[in-house]
Amino acid sequence: MFCYTLITSIFFNIFLVDLVICDGLFYLQRIPSSCVETTVNITTDNTISDNCFIFSWQQITNLSTSYTTYQNPKTNQTFYAQIAALTVLGSIDNYDLDYHCPPTGYNGVSSGCSTSNDTHLVVLHINALDNKLYFINVILSGTPFPSPSSLVDNQPPFGIAWHVFDGGIVTQSTGYLRICKKNNSTRCPNVNGSTHALPYPLTSNTGYGIFGIKKYGFVTNSVWIADDVNQILITSAGTTYFYFNATGFFVYDYKSNTCTWSPSCNYQCELYNYNSRFLDYAGEWIITQKWGVESIKPVVAQAWIGNAIDAAGVFPIIMYVDNATVHYIGLDKLDPNPAPNIGATYWYLAHDDTITGDSVLNFHPSVADVGCVKQLSEWTGPINGCEIIMRLNNIRKMLPLTFIFLYLFAF
Structure with a gap:
């Protein structure tokens, strides 16, 4: 599979509408039989054809948002992982890939989801050096x-689909990207799910970092403390805190000084749905930059792409797990409607x-500090492993987290 050098004359420019620029592959990661070779065209015509997908270059340019920059350790290429909700016409072998909102109450939580017709939720991998598009991941709704x-x-039915463009495609400002089926193929690198297993449940860990929304230029502090043994979790976004236990969760808002209890989603609902039923392994990425963070030390992470189902509803994400510790270290969230600067990001610096x-x-602040309950034990219940031994190595581990937490609050 290779991209062709196109030499055109004035004659061809007059009579050709579609310019064949590349061959590629299309496949659903969980369905080996879905693999097809594709022909990739740049065109000014968005007429629907059989076995073709049509993307708008202008929409890609206007609606894609980048929260993460990463390096592929196998090729040393650096990519912007741009997320977008795009209007895409057509289908290949009856795979239309349109995102559909789950029914309200799916898997125990309200959906809170709406989207437009013919919308694909995608991750565009744009090379930072040559500005070429090398891959598109399409998040399947389920x-x-x-x-x-x-x-x-x-x-199936969750997971991701792949468009792969060997040699890459120079991004355009106008016109359309047409991807059409050429032949069935067995050459797609479908990932064996047993080779890359997402920790289940996610490893108990504590993180301090940021929550940001690019659309509003908004960055604030965030904390994540998961204790799986005791089925309790604290997570926050600025002045909003979420306290989960085995039966439900409190939401506390500092601005309004209100605390609300909800039984709709508990600790397991919030954490146990981050698994390989809904997320596909997308590769090992060396994260070199995160929007909202002035500078970070490069982190080798496993990237997982798919759907999250938790107290916030059902929403598509890229999730990051530290490759060495298997700690959850952040996610990029996509919004399901086409709009500029969509989504949000969590990233845990420590x-x-x-x-x-x-x-x-x-x-x-604990749930007792903010007045959700009178005593902390009313929320936690009996605590396993309550004999606290502050070993020297634990103190050394926690000090950097404390300093970073104080730094984030100071700004």
């Missing part, structure tokens, strides 16, 4: 939404193992 109890790890029965109990 339709027809089978019962969550029947879902199997790394099996993270470490949660100390069972200690990290949550010693975090402030």
